[in-house]
Amino acid sequence: ETGVTQSPTHLIKTRGQQVTLRCSSQSGHNTVSWYQQALGQGPQFIFQYYREEENGRGNFPPRFSGLQFPNYSSELNVNALELDDSALYLCASSLPQGRMNTEAFFGQGTRLTVV
Amino acid sequence: SQQGEEDPQALSIQEGENATMNCSYKTSINNLQWYRQNSGRGLVHLILIRSNEREKHSGRLRVTLDTSKKSSSLLITASRAADTASYFCATAGLTGGGNKLTFGTGTQLKVEL
Numbered sequence: 311e312t313g314v315t316q317s318p319t320h321l322i323k324t325r326g327q328q329v330t331l332r333c334s335s336q337s338g339h340n341t342v343s344w345y346q347q348a349l350g351q352g353p354q355f356i357f358q359y360y361r362e363e364e365n366g367r368g369n370f371p372p373r374f375s376g377l378q379f380p381n382y383s384s385e386l387n388v389n390a391l392e393l394d395d396s397a398l399y400l401c402a403s404s405l406p407q408g409r410m411n412t413e414a415f416f417g418q419g420t421r422l423t424v425v
Numbered sequence: 426s427q428q429g430e431e432d433p434q435a436l437s438i439q440e441g442e443n444a445t446m447n448c449s450y451k452t453s454i455n456n457l458q459w460y461r462q463n464s465g466r467g468l469v470h471l472i473l474i475r476s477n478e479r480e481k482h483s484g485r486l487r488v489t490l491d492t493s494k495k496s497s498s499l500l501i502t503a504s505r506a507a508d509t510a511s512y513f514c515a516t517a518g519l520t521g522g523g524n525k526l527t528f529g530t531g532t533q534l535k536v537e538l
Contacts, residue, residue, distance in 0.1 A: 352528030
């Protein structure tokens, strides 16, 4: 167990709907990143939050957005869901951004199915 | 997009044998990390090797890094059935820090009794 918790574990949504996924980071970690992992693929970086500000974004459209709260927990919001958004969404927390050589601690993920 | 490829895509060995997985990447890195994933759930960090290191050991794991070839290998010695999982390499770029990682495509390892 990494101390990073995600909710819900599974979710089924209809195309066009909106979804919010939640993540509580490990104690002491103020940097949170989100990843999308399609079936049979490696995780792809969506974005990172540091001190409640977005700090880096991967190749994802604006309908993927996020928030980080003062207690360092985070949300991932996806609007106008598409079938291709079906994936495992992983949250990872780590030590402060300035420390380059640190590991990431991943939650168990939220499995999103869009029908 | 994925940073690079992992080779092989799938590997099946007998318990007690060694397993070697290779990873190639495309851009300059600060460090390279290996993660393990069981049954499509969360990723577990295994080992981190910095760009100025060439080899690192942790228990039954041995990682090498060749920055001139932009490649790394993970060796698991004396494998066990519990090592059955998917293994991913991930690179951290020169800027940004934190956990902005670029993952490879993964190797599925199956260790049979």
